[in-house]
Amino acid sequence: MAAPLALALIHYPVLDKHGDVITSAVTNLDIHDIARTARTYGVARYYLVTPAAEQVRVVERILAHWQTGSGARYNPDRAEALTLVRVVADVAAALADFAALTHATPLPVLTGARRTDGLSVQACRALREQQPLLLLFGTGWGLADSFFAQNWPVLEPVQGCGDYNHLPVRSAVAIILDRLLAAPSAETA
């Protein structure tokens, strides 16, 4: 019986294209796309992590529109997916919320295209037998180096077919959830 899994989409500290640490803006599409993908794969929570108070207000306004207003009537599937979303100031707050939800100590797992020394999908699935996992995804050009100094495990990057590796974070989330969580198909079961 695998433990619950949650996602955190990090908006600070992340890198820009020059490698400098920035706070990125929360985008409407990251909220909706990733919430729907998370809901499809049975993810327990989707945390939007931003320390920017103004960004928190924007997200809460978007959530309220789709969950209680005319948006909920227009698209109930979208409202259902958004019930997974929580806006928090940092990873510690996400871990605290997820611990309260699961009555266990969640383990953060880092993701990113720049690392080649990561855990395999199989090893990550095995970790999930032990405790809840919180997968951390960076916006912009990826998670800042400070995350990688924490001794948290790192998932192997998604490799496509060649040396181009600039997946949108929305696509990386979808691929990683499918690899970690999809039921085995008849051909491989």
Next chain:
Amino acid sequence: MAAPLALALIHYPVLDKHGDVITSAVTNLDIHDIARTARTYGVARYYLVTPAAEQVRVVERILAHWQTGSGARYNPDRAEALTLVRVVADVAAALADFAALTHATPLPVLTGARRTDGLSVQACRALREQQPLLLLFGTGWGLADSFFAQNWPVLEPVQGCGDYNHLPVRSAVAIILDRLLAAPSAETA
């Protein structure tokens, strides 16, 4: 040696949430996200299929910005991904272009969440040993019924973990390309 694979993102004829046939609008994010995912997985072409002349002009303006203007300097990885994009009026035009590129007869393969009688990923990979494949994805609420009357093969839908199945098309493309095209990992090779 597998044959080349291409994608077509269909904007007409597709369904709206009531099941009526509509022409959907091309979105900026569908262009960029899917082009980057396609480039990562070595896809040969990404066709935006719309019969609306005004939409064609919008797409061509976006492509020109990122491929030749200040956008190309700002983000060369994005420019590289967009070299895969072609805007065509219908699936026949996409097939003709892809045939000219591959000197072969491409086979359209339909996708969608509503079908349960589809080809497995393994069977789809085997088809690709025979001839180039053009994967068709619907925007809005999916491909119109007329596509399914053509005797074209249909790929099995992406199943998550449960009965919620409302993946964004951008996520569905990413997951299907990963299932069909990713190099096998060490654990399953």
